[in-house]
Every structure is written in C-alpha cells, then in structure tokens.
C-alpha cells in the first residue's frame with residue numbers, strides 16, 4: 192500500500208485566500224495525508240489578512256489562524272527560507288498546490304526563477320516530475336499572463352484557474368469554494384467523494 196502523502200500548499204498574493212483555507216482544512220482531515228508543508232509569500236500573507244480578516248500573529252501561527260484551531264500535521268515555512276525541506280528534490284513530497292497563485296508567481300515559476308521558497312519548491316516539482324497545480328487568478332488576462340500560463344503548462348504544471356463551476360447546483364460562495372477545492376485535490380492524487388459528477392442534467396434544487 193502507498194504510504195501517506197506529504198504535500199505542499201503555497202499561498203501567494205492573488206485574490207482567493209479562502210480557497211487556501213478550505214484546502215488546508217481538507218488536507219488536515221484527510222487520513223491519506225501525513226504532512227502538509229505550508230508556505231505563504233509576503234504578498235500572500237497581506238492579501239489573506241485582507242480577505243480573511245486573520246487575527247494578528249506570527250508566521251508560525253499561520254496554520255492555526257487559517258484553521259481556527261491548532262493544526263495536526265501542518266508545518267509552516269518562511270518564503271525566504273530557501274533551505275527548507277521542500278526546496279530539495281530529496282525530500283519525499285508528493286506534489287504541490289499553489290492556491291491562490293498570482294500572475295507574478297506564475298511568471299517566476301514559468302521562467303524557473305526559484306528565488307523564493309515557493310518558486311524553488313515549484314521548480315523542484317517540475318524537475319522531479321511531481322504534480323504541481325497552479326490555481327491562478329487574475330482577470331482579464333494580458334498576453335504576458337497567457338504566455339506564462341502556456342510556459343508553465345508545457346513545463347508540466349497543471350493550470351487550474353480559480354474559477355468556480357456554475358453547473359453543479361452549488362449556490363453559495365462556500366459551496367462553490369468547497370467544490371473547487373475538492374476538484375483541485377483530485378489533481379494531486381486525492382480523489383474526493385464529495386466531488387459533483389455530471390449525470391447528463393443539472394441537479395434540481397431542494
């Protein structure tokens with residue numbers, strides 16, 4: 192049997208920090224996940240604070256502040272710590288999710304900059320052929336964004352735009368976020384029973 196997974200979750204300065212919060216909660220309660228390496232860029236922290244009204248605290252407390260309780264398996268890293276475990280291909284990470292992923296981080300990953308822990312860990316996933324899912328968010332997209340998305344995709348990343356579905360009957364932002372997060376986790380080898388499956392017609396609302 193496959194051993195429980197070690198996965199990385201990165202938060203960057205695009206809108207959508209609520210998605211990261213839901214993903215972290217799902218990873219924390221998933222018995223198939225042994226350990227989560229969490230890292231946020233400085234701009235990611237800034238936007239998350241705005242969007243989630245996070246209480247003040249140190250970087251170490253980020254997982255606690257996102258979850259609203261003490262994490263069981265999440266280790267928080269500083270984005271400047273280029274010597275953290277996830278910066279090396281020898282660390283047995285199963286893959287990485289960047290959610291939300293800014294256009295700046297996408298550009299850096301697409302061009303192999305590796306000048307922060309997030310970009311280096313993403314670079315490692317690409318070189319080791321491990322899943323790298325980029326939940327990119329920006330609108331509208333300019334030509335530079337579009338080129339970088341193609342570069343990242345061609346290098347092996349899964350471009351998973353932070354776009355909710357509108358055909359699955361989810362009516363609230365919470366339900367849309369939960370469906371989006373569940374669909375995303377399938378791309379790092381964690382199939383979710385809660386994922387809506389299209390059966391040929393839209394479900395009727397109760």
Ligand SMILES: Cc1cc2nc3c(=O)[nH]c(=O)nc-3n(C[C@H](O)[C@H](O)[C@H](O)COP(=O)(O)O)c2cc1C
Pocket residue numbers: 202203204205206232233234235238241292293294295296297328329330
């Ligand atoms: C409130 C707020 C919302 C933002 N939303 C986005 C966004 O949706 N997409 C994006 O690419 N950048 C967005 N930005 C800009 C990024 O935060 C900025 O480009 C930053 O340099 C990204 O850095 P990072 O990729 O290292 O996190 C936003 C900034 C702020 C303050």
